[in-house]
Amino acid sequence: MSAKNPFKDQQSHFLTKKLLPYALYALVPLIFIRLYLYPIPLVQSQRSQEDLQNNPIIITSSPSLPSPAVQEKKSKPNEIPCDYFKGKWVPDKLGPLYNGTTCSTIKDGQNCITHGRPDMGYLYWRWKPKQCKLPRFNPSTFLQLLKNKHLVFVGDSMARNQLESLLCLVSSVALPNLVYSNGEENKFRRWNIPSHNINVSIYWSPFLVKGSEKSNEFNYNKLLLDSVDDRWAADMDHFDMMVLSVGHWFLHPAVYYDKDVLLGCHYCPDLNYTEIGFYDVFRKAFDTTLKAITDGRGNNAIDVIVTTFSPAHFEGEWDKAGACPKKEPFKEGEKEVQWMDAEMRKIEVEEVEKAKKNSAKLPGLRFEALDVTKLSIMRPDGHPGPYMNPFPFADGVKDRVQNDCVHWCLPGPIDTWNEILLQIVQRWEIQSSRVS
Ligand SMILES: *[C@@H]1O[C@H](CO)[C@@H](O)[C@H](O)[C@H]1NC(C)=O
Numbered sequence: 001m002s003a004k005n006p007f008k009d010q011q012s013h014f015l016t017k018k019l020l021p022y023a024l025y026a027l028v029p030l031i032f033i034r035l036y037l038y039p040i041p042l043v044q045s046q047r048s049q050e051d052l053q054n055n056p057i058i059i060t061s062s063p064s065l066p067s068p069a070v071q072e073k074k075s076k077p078n079e080i081p082c083d084y085f086k087g088k089w090v091p092d093k094l095g096p097l098y099n100g101t102t103c104s105t106i107k108d109g110q111n112c113i114t115h116g117r118p119d120m121g122y123l124y125w126r127w128k129p130k131q132c133k134l135p136r137f138n139p140s141t142f143l144q145l146l147k148n149k150h151l152v153f154v155g156d157s158m159a160r161n162q163l164e165s166l167l168c169l170v171s172s173v174a175l176p177n178l179v180y181s182n183g184e185e186n187k188f189r190r191w192n193i194p195s196h197n198i199n200v201s202i203y204w205s206p207f208l209v210k211g212s213e214k215s216n217e218f219n220y221n222k223l224l225l226d227s228v229d230d231r232w233a234a235d236m237d238h239f240d241m242m243v244l245s246v247g248h249w250f251l252h253p254a255v256y257y258d259k260d261v262l263l264g265c266h267y268c269p270d271l272n273y274t275e276i277g278f279y280d281v282f283r284k285a286f287d288t289t290l291k292a293i294t295d296g297r298g299n300n301a302i303d304v305i306v307t308t309f310s311p312a313h314f315e316g317e318w319d320k321a322g323a324c325p326k327k328e329p330f331k332e333g334e335k336e337v338q339w340m341d342a343e344m345r346k347i348e349v350e351e352v353e354k355a356k357k358n359s360a361k362l363p364g365l366r367f368e369a370l371d372v373t374k375l376s377i378m379r380p381d382g383h384p385g386p387y388m389n390p391f392p393f394a395d396g397v398k399d400r401v402q403n404d405c406v407h408w409c410l411p412g413p414i415d416t417w418n419e420i421l422l423q424i425v426q427r428w429e430i431q432s433s434r435v436s
């Protein structure tokens with residue numbers, strides 16, 4: 001980021017007490033616009049995009065990784081919804097189902113082991129919910145449940161992070177073939193798992209609703225809160241299951257419209273619009289999105305899962321060593337979900353509950369929150385930090401080093417999100433087999 005802070009001169013008269021928190025949230029993520037969109041390619045990734053388009057993903061066999069079939073006794077799926085918000089991280093000897101060598105789909109910036117992260121302790125924990133058991137991810141069960149379905153991730157780079165975890169988790173049993181890739185940074189991609197006739201897609205849509213990302217011409221994101229983003233909505237009747245994951249992009253400076261009427265902005269001191277923050281905007285974006293899915297799916301049945309807000313863990317400046325230096329999870333009670341993290345999660349959970357109520361009498365629609373906020377905030381140790389780039393300290397510790405304390409290492413804590421995703425899908429399956 002350039003040394004000049006674009007807000008510095010205009011700040012003092014603009015910030016009232018009420019607006020200060022919003023402004024603070026806006027400043028940290030500003031630098032991340034670059035990270036989200038243009039991860040600086042210090043080293044060319046081994047496989048170019050073209051290469052990926054022409055060749056299916058190659059995954060080397062991994063005889064010493066525990067086979068999911070034998071790793072665990074069959075545990076009974078949870079029939080009652082479990083509150084995954086309550087729980088703690090406990091040590092786990094087994095470790096991850098994959099690594100950067102056995103799975104080739106890991107995005108460069110999240111491939112921590114391959115980038116030289118020396119400590120491995122962060123891989124040996126599992127989330128223990130208070131009310132239920134959370135079994136290890138079973139790829140075979142997942143593939144069975146998703147058979148003949150199209151699973152779609154819609155959102156920002158956290159959606160991508162979760163998707164890439166999922167592809168690695170299933171790849172120990174079935175190889176996903178990349179069949180479509182489009183857009184800068186592979187923002188729109190589709191894989192096919194021929195053995196089970198499963199398609200998995202990702203659609204870039206950091207606001208879910210229509211809008212545009214900031215550009216050289218206009219330094220603000222622009223959101224049209226009354227209509228959904230066509231880039232995914234146009235394909236909706238081909239979706240069977242959607243995972244929506246957004247949040248961090250709402251913290252960035254933006255202007256907001258509803259039915260062509262200017263509502264106001266977030267952090268736009270040079271525009272003289274009313275500051276309205278981003279909480280109501282975030283809620284409205286979900287309201288519009290979940291309604292659009294309810295109304296727009298035609299005769300198609302759709303399951304919708306909303307992954308809740310995943311907190312960042314910056315402790316210092318993002319471009320200094322030690323921005324997220326922890327090597328272990330927080331202990332139970334050591335860290336609570338509060339302030340902005342709590343508010344973002346609450347909005348998502350409430351909007352999902354509202355959508356459930358509104359669609360209760362409609363066949364073929366199911367909504368669920370994938371409540372990862374608490375288990376994620378407890379994992380300050382799970383981010384790439386400086387290992388977003390390969391071997392950041394090869395020439396000694398430098399004055400400046402980029403840190404990613406937002407996304408998650410693969411393998412890493414985000415694999416747990418997909419363990420819970422599998423539990424949700426399993427519970428739905430049990431319920432629908434009862435009904436029919
Ligand atoms: C990845 O897993 C494979 C198979 O278990 C193992 O041989 C390899 O050493 C692992 N690589 C790393 C970097 O841990």
Ligand SMILES: *[C@@H]1O[C@H](CO)[C@@H](O)[C@H](O)[C@H]1NC(C)=O
Nearest residue numbers: 147148149150192197198199
């Ligand atoms: C997956 O995609 C292929 C190619 O577009 C299509 O022929 C097939 O019907 C799709 N299957 C599912 C389950 O969506």
Ligand SMILES: *[C@@H]1O[C@H](CO)[C@@H](O)[C@H](O)[C@H]1NC(C)=O
Nearest residue numbers: 268269270271272273274275
């Ligand atoms: C900013 O908006 C206020 C209220 O609408 C208006 O009175 C004022 O003239 C505007 N200032 C500028 C510089 O446009």
